[in-house]
């Protein structure tokens with residue numbers, strides 16, 4: 266299996282407070298982590314504020330367990346006038362092992378915005 270896309274942007278340990286009633290880590294926790302990671306990539310590229318406008322193709326391949334190391338990777342795949350498309354993946358690693366497994370992926374679209382919350386050019 267090939268490795269993660271792009272650059273590492275966030276690394277966290279999954280904690281008991283992040284679980285659902287069955288003891289699995291909430292999908293929403295992973296989505297929030299991925300959104301934050303994509304936001305870092307978007308803000309760096311546009312050198313300012315950027316907001317999420319779309320999240321497409323979210324796939325949860327495998328569950329995440331309490332204690333796992335969860336790493337988020339992001340890669341800018343395209344830019345428009347004000348929009349930025351970012352491929353994001355989350356990978357888990359059991360804290361006692363080296364093997365990493367991709368658990369989640371999605372395509373995020375961010376829009377660079379100005380001080381009035383309106384779209385602005387990504388570059389400039």
Ligand SMILES: CCCCCCCCCCCCCCCC(=O)SCCNC(=O)CCNC(=O)[C@H](O)C(C)(C)COP(=O)(O)OP(=O)(O)OC[C@H]1O[C@@H](n2cnc3c(N)ncnc32)[C@H](O)[C@@H]1OP(=O)(O)O
Nearest residue numbers: 300301304316317318319345346347348374376382383384
């Ligand atoms: C320095 C100290 C700071 C401290 C601070 C720290 C902060 C540390 C936290 C950071 C955390 C960040 C990561 C979380 C980021 C959120 O959680 S953001 C919150 C959730 N998102 C929102 O609230 C956004 C709500 N939406 C909006 O405000 C408006 O839709 C927008 C984004 C301003 C866009 O306005 P609009 O009139 O719809 O714009 P429009 O011109 O039609 O389209 C703009 C672009 O979006 C594209 N687009 C429109 N719809 C779609 C769609 N469905 N799919 C794909 N593309 C689309 C268009 O094609 C266009 O692209 P370009 O051709 O310009 O490239």
